[in-house]
Amino acid sequence: MSASVKNVGAFRIKGAGRLTPARTARFTFDGKSYTAMEGDTVASALLAHGVHLVGRSFKYHRPRGILTAGPEEPNALLDVSRDAARRQPNVRATVQEVFDGAKISSQNRWPSLSFDVGAVNNLFSPFFAAGFYYKTFMWPRQAWTKVYEPFIRRAAGLGVAPTEEDPDRYANRFAHCDVLIAGAGVAGLTAALSAASTGAEVILVDEQPEVGGALHFDTSTTIDGQDGYDWAQDTAAKLRAMPNVRVLTRTTAFGYYNHGFLGLAERVSDHLDRPGRDVPRERLWQVRAKRVIIATGSIERHMVFANNDRPGIMLASAVRTFLNHYGVAVGRNVGVYTAHDSAYEAAFDLKRAGVHIAAIVDCRDRPGEAVLAEARALGIDVLTGHSVTDTAGRLRIRSMTVARNGNFDIRKIEVDSLIVSAGWTPSVHLFSQSRGKLRWDEANRRFLPDTYAQDCVSVGGCNGTDDVAEAIDEAIAAGGGRVAVHGESRFNWTGGMIGAAEGAGPDTTVKAFIDFQHDVTAKDIRLAVREGMHSIEHIKRFTTNGMASDQGKLSNMHGLAIAAEMLDRPIPQVGLTTFRAPYTPVTYGTLVAHSRGELFDPARKTPMHELEAAEGAAFEDVGNWKRAWYFPRRGEDMATAVNRECRTVRDVAGVFDASTLGKIEVVGPDAAQFLNLLYTNAWDTLQPGKCRYGIMTREDGFIYDDGVVGRLAEDRFYVTTTTGGAPRVLHHMEDYLQTEFPHLRVWLTSTTEQWAVIAVQGPKAREIIRPFVEGVDISNETFPHMSVAECEVMGVPARLFRMSFTGELGFEVNVPADYGPTVWKAIWERTKGMGGCLYGTEAMHVLRAEKGYIIVGQDTDGTVTPDDAGLGWAVSKKKTDFVGIRGLKRPDLMREGRKQLVGLVTNRPSDVLEEGAQIVADPNQPKPMTMLGHVTSAYWSENCGRSIAMALVAGGRARIGQTLYVPMKDRTIAVEVTDTVFFDKDGGRIHG
Amino acid sequence: MLLIHCPYCEEDRSELEFRWAGEAHIARPENMAGITDEEFAEFFFLRNNEKGLTYERWRHIHGCGRFFNAARDTVTDKFLMTYKAGLPKQPVPGVSATEKAVETCEQTEGDAR
Amino acid sequence: MAELATRTLPLAGAHGGSAGVRLTPAAPAERLSLRARAEDVAALSQSLGLDLPTKPKTSASASGRTALWLGPDEWLVIAEGAGSSSSDLKAACASSGVLHSAVDVSHRNTAILVEGPGSAAAINAGCPQDLSLKSFPVGACTRTIFGKVEIVLLRTGEESFRVEVWRSFSDYAFGLLAEGARDAVL
C-alpha cells in the first residue's frame, strides 16, 4: 500500500466513517483500476467510486447491484483473484476486504456486465416461470441430453470454477471451551464479559473483521456513555487481554452440530496484501463447547415490489454501514421505501452527511413517532400510507413510482438510490441447527427460539430482544457473571412486514423479487401453490426460493408469507424450511485443512522401504501400505521382471518383504481355547514350536481372514493376518474376547509393526540364512516345514518361521523392526551372491497361484465358505463351537452346486485370462447369459511355461476335466477346468 | 460429531475415538451349533433398529480399547447413559423403550399441516 | 557371522517445528505392552519398581521407567536410557509370578517430542482432546486419534509432550505435527 493521497472515490464523505486515508490499496474491477482505503470491502470501495452494477442474476441475467453490507448478500458475487492459481469465484463483495493488487471481475455475463447477451432471458421470462422445465423439453426423447440440458447448464451456474490446483494452505484446530459465544455485537460482547468474569474459558467469534455487529452502522446507540462502536472495540481489547478468553474475528460459526460441537471458519489471510508463507489462508476450528450463547443478531429484509432489484436499491442498514463505517454515500439523491423505522435513521444519517433525500415512502399509516418527528425536523419529505409500485432505470435505478395505498394516482420521483427496509428477521440459524424448536411471534411476525435441544441460549436480536438495555441484561444473565453494562438507543424501532407489498399482490403479474440470486418472484410462489405445492418444502424446491448461495437469509420469510396468504393459512401452519449448515458457504480447502498431499492418507512403509526403493522397486498400494511390487532391472518391463523373479525363486531363492502382514500376539493360559473359538481349525493340538495355517470365518460361515499361526509357548501364539485385514481382525477378536468370552484369560497385542519380516524362499533358502541364525538348528530334521523358533539373527532376538507361500523351501526371518534394514541388507547381499533375487508382491502372487494358495479378498469375496475355497480340511469336525459353526450349516451354504475354487487352463497356453472374466458353459447363448463363475486369479507362469488361472465356478470340482468358455470382447477363450495346483503337484519341494 | 462418555476412562470423548458396534444385549447362543436356521437368522441378522431409545455397543477403539454399552435416543442422538460391558441392560429413568419417539425437527418443520 | 544388526529409527534425520514448537524424534526406547487383571497390579508394580497407575489418563515414573495407563488392564511401559532392555522389562514382569501378558513393542512404536509454548496447539491440529492444563495436566496420558492415525500422548511438562506412534504412521504424524507447529504461532 502506498501512503500518498489517492482518489479513493467521489462518493467518500469527508469526516464520515472510521477508515483513515493513511493507507490505500489498488485493485481492478472488470479491468478498470480503482483505489480503496485500508479496511474497505470490495463493496464499499466500488460504491465509493459510484459503481453499483456488479453482477447479473442467475436466470434472467438482470443487472444487479449491492444490496447489503454483510454475508447475507445475494447479488454482489464476484470473482476475486490474487494470481492465476488463487482465483476464487462467488465471493461476496460485502465480505471480501480489498487487498493491494486484487483482480476482481463480475460473473455470469457475456460479453460484458453492461451488455449481457443472456439478458434476452429476461424478455422471455414469461416462459421461464417456476418449474417450467418439468413441463417441457421432453420431445424428442434424446433432445434433453443432447440439446436442452447442455443449454440450460451453460446458462445456469454463477462463477467459473478454478482450473488450477490451489497453492494455499489451510489449517485445522480442535478446541474446547466452557462458553462459546457466536456474534460480537452488543449482546455477544456483554455475554463474553459476563461469562469471562466467572473464570470460564470463553471463545467469542464474529464474522466481521472487527467486533461490534450492528454498532458498525448504528450510531445512535451509546454504551457506558461511549459511542457504541468505540465501546465494542474497547471491550474486545479488554477481553483479549484476559487469559481465559479467545476472540476470533473474521470467523464464522457455520455449523452447530451434536453435543455442543461447532464448526468455525476463520479467514486468516485473504485480506492481507502479501500473506506470509506460514500463514494459512483459512483455519477450521472444531470446537466442543459446554455451553453456547447465540448472539447472532438479526438480518434486515428488503421490500417486495415490482422491479425491486435494480442496482442502487439497498437495505437501510447497509446504507448506514457504508456511510457510518466506510464513509461512503450510496448516492446523491436517495429515496426511501420502508415498512420499518430503521430506514428513517438511514435517511437521517445521509441527510446529515449532505445527501439529498428525495422522499421517505412508508407503506404504513403510522410510523414511529420519534422518527417521524426527527424527519420533520430534518426537513425530509415523508409519504406515509404510500408505496413504491415500480422503479425504472436499466443499469441503475433512475426513478421510483409512488402511489398512495389503494389509489391509482402515481407519480415518478427521480432517485439514484433507493433505501428499503421491511424490518428485521432474527438470525435463528444456529439455534435451528442445534435442533431447537421455534415459536411464531404473531405480534412481530417472526420466528423466535422456543425449546432448546442443547445447552445453549439466544440473546439479543436473534432472540427477538430489540431493546439494547434488555439485550444487555439478557446477555449478562446468559454469561452467568456479574458485570455492569449500560446501553441506550435514541430510537426504539417499530414496524415491519413480510410478504408482497402494495402493487405486487396476487392479482398482479409484476416481477417482485423475493430471492434475488435465483430470480424467484412473488408470483412464482403463487404459481407453486396453484400447482399443488402446499408444503413449504415443496414450494422451496419447486421455485428454488432460498436455495441460492445466500440460503434464503432475505427471502425465506417473504416466501413463507406469500405462500401462507395463497393457502389462506396462518404462517406457523405452513411451516418453515430447515436451516441447514453451513450458515455461509465454507471453502472445501478449509474443511480439508491439513488432509492433502502427503497428509491425505498415511502412506505406510515397511522398515526396508528405502532400501527396496534403492534397488529399483516399483511399489503398489495395498490398503494404505506401499508394498514392493516388482524389481525391474535395466531394460526390463514388468512382465519380464516378474518372470525373472518367479524363475529365480524356484531355481535359486528370492528375498521378499512380508512385513506388512498383520501380526497379533495372543498370550494367556486360555490362548489355545480362544483361538479354537475364533478359527475353524483346532489349536490345542498344535505343539509349541509349530505353526499351522488357519482360517477365520464370521458367524455367517464365510471366510473372513486367513494366516499362519505359530505357537511360541504353551500360553503364547503368534497370529498372522492378511495385510489389509489386520485392524479388523484384531477388532473382531477383541469383540469376542471382551464381550462373548470374557472368562478366558488371554490378551491380544498387535505386533504388526514390531517385526520386520524377511521371507527367503527357494531351494537355497537354508543355505542363505544359515550363517545369520544362532540358537536354533535349522536342518530339515529338527526344523521341518511349519516350525517356529525364537532365536538370534545377527545378534538380535528374532523369530524364525519355516513356512512357505511359494511351495519352496522357505523361511521367514522376523527381527525387531529397527534392525530390519541391516538384516535385510546382509541377507540380500548373500542371496545376490548366490544368484538369487529380490521379488515383489506380483511374483509372490504368481508363485502362490502356481501352488493353488488362495488370497483372501481376491480368490474369495464375502460369500465364499472354506469348503468353497477347497479348504474344508481346515474346518474342525470335532469342535462343538467356533465362530461360524452354525452359519456354515445353513441350507444355502450346504447346497449342491455352490461356486467352488478350481483351476483353469486355457487351450492356448499363451492366452492369459483376465482377472474378473466370467465363465459360461455355452458361449453362443443369447444375452443375458447364464454365468457359472469368474476368474479370480490369472497369470503367465514362467515356471509352468503357460498361463494359469483360478476361478470360482458353480459346481466347480465336479467339472474338473470339462471345457468351459470365457467370452471376451473380441473373442471367446476355451478353458479346461483343473485342480488348483499347477506346479510341483506332489509338493515335495516345500520339504526340501 | 458425538460426545461419548466412556465408562472406563470416566470422561467424555469425541466420537472420533470410538467405533459403533451394533445392538447391545444380544447374547451369543450357548448351544450355537444346535440352534435352528430361524434362530440363527434372528441372532445374527434381525435387529430392533429402534426409533427412540436404543441400547447399543460402542468400543473406545482409539482410547482404552474397551467395548461398553450405551442407551441413546436415535431421534435426538442424545446419550442417556453408558455402562460397562457385561452389565445387564440398565433402565433409563423416565424413559421406556416403547415410548413413542419425538419427531425430528426436519419432519415437523417441513410439515404443511 | 561377526556382523551385528544395528538399529535404524524410522524418523532418523527428521526435523521440524516452528518458532513456537520444537519437534524432535525421541531417542530409542524399550517398550512393553503390559496386560494384567486388577488383582495382579500390586505384584507387577513391585516387580517393575513403579506403581502401575490405575486411574484413567494417568502415568507413573520411577528410575527411568514410565508406565502409562491405556486401559483398565493395559499399560504401556517405556524404559529410556542406556542399559534398559525389553528383556529386562519382561523378566521383571515374569518375576512377579502373577498372570499377565508382556509383549515387546519397542520397535512397534517410535516417539516424537513436541516442545514449546505452541505444543498443545500443534497437537490439536489433529487431536480432538482438550489439552488444557486443567484437563490434561503434566503426567496425563491417553491413547487417542491424531488426524488419521492413532497415537499415545503423554504430557511430560507444561509445554512438552511425548507422542508415541506406530512406526509406519510416524511420517504422517511428524508431518501433521509440523503443519500444526507452523500454525501454532497464534
Add this chain to the structure above:
Amino acid sequence: MRKYSVFAVAREALRGHKGWEAQWSSPEPRSSYDVVIVGGGGHGLGAAYYLAKEHGITNVAVLEKGWLGGGNTGRNTTIIRSNYLYEESMDIYEHSLKLWEGLSQDLNYNVMYSPRGVMMLSHNTHDMQSFKRHINANTLYGIDNEWLTPEQAKAYCPPLDISKTARYPINGAALQRRGGTARHDAVAWGYARAASDRGVHIIQNCEVTGIRRGPNGEVTGVDTNRGFIGAKKIGVSAAGHSSVVMEMAGVRVPLHSNPLQALVSEPLKPIFPCVVMSNTVHAYISQSDKGELVIGAGTDQYNSYSQTGGLQIITHTLDAICELFPMFRRVKMMRQWGGITDNTPDRSPIQGVTPVPNLFVNCGWGTGGFKATPGSANLFAHLIARGEPHRLAAGLTLDRFRTGRLIDEAAAAAVAH
C-alpha cells in the same frame, strides 16, 4: 390431467400462468382401499402409479407422513446406474434403468434423466479385478459397462488428476455410459401427478401409527393420525422408517437406519461432465444442471433417525474429492444435509412377501434407492397385485437371511451407491 408440453407452457406464459391446475389432488381419505401404500417417496408413489397403469388397481391410497418425496427421494445425490455384480441386482437395476430411459415421456413430466455416464475410478489391483469382474458380468448380461485407461478416463472427465504422484493414483476406470442422474423431486411429483390422474389417492401429513390384523393374521388396515383406513393389502415402502412400520405388524427386518450425508457447492459454470465415484478414497461427485457440485458423503457409523450426522463425515469426503480434483479446493460448500438410509446386512434390498398375509415390504435400498425407483416401484406393484414376486425380483426375499443365499454387493464393492 392437462398435458404438459412446450405449447402448454407458451399458452400459459401469455396469461400469467394462471391456468395451471394442481399437479395432484389432495382428497380426504376413504374409509378403505384395495391397496394402501405406506410411504410417499418415489418407490411408493411409483408403485401406486404402476398398480393403476399396469394392473388396473386404482382404489389405492399412498399415505405419507410428511410431504411427498421428503425422505430419501428428495435428499439423495440422484445417481443412476445398473452395473451391479450379481444377477439379482442386475435384473432389478437394469429393469429400472430401462424405465428411466422413457420415464419423462411415460409420465409426461420431465424428470431430467441425463445419461452423462457414471465412472468408477480404480486405484489399485484389487479395484481393477473387481471392476473387470463387474464389466464382464454386465457385458454378458447385456448391460453396458466398459474399462477405460487413465487417459481415456481423463478425456471423459477432464478435471480428473491422473498423475502417478497422487496418493492413490488412478489405474483405470469403469464407465457405464447410460448411467447418469435425474431430478429427484420431479420423480416424486411426476409419479404423484400421473398416479393421481389415474385415481390414486395421495394423502400427505398422514402418519401410520398401527397396522391392524384380522382373525387369520391378515392385514385389515392402518391406524393413522387421520383415523383408521381399511386396506385389503398393504405395501410398506418407508425407507429409513421401514423397521418402525414393520414393527407395527410384528415383523422384524434385518435393517440398520443410518444417517447418510450429502452436500452441494455454490453454483458454478459447467466444469464436471459426468458422475465420478471412487470406492477406494470414498467419494462421489457430479454437477447439477443448476451448476452445483453434488457430493455424496459416507454414512455415519451408528443407527439414527435424526437426519443429521457428524462434520467429520463431510470433511473426510472432501479430503477425497480434493485429492482427486485438486482444483476444487477453493470451491465452497453451500449446503449440507442428511437422510436416513435403511441398510441390510448384504447391502441388497428386500422386496417380497412377509410372514403376515397381504403385507408386502419394499425396503433396504440403503444408499442406492433412487436409481432403483422406477424398477422397484414397477416390481413392487406386481408383487402387491399378484401376491408373489416378479421373476426379476424373486431373489430379493426376506427369507434369504434364513437360508444364507445373500446377494452380497457389499463384499464386491466397499461402497454401494
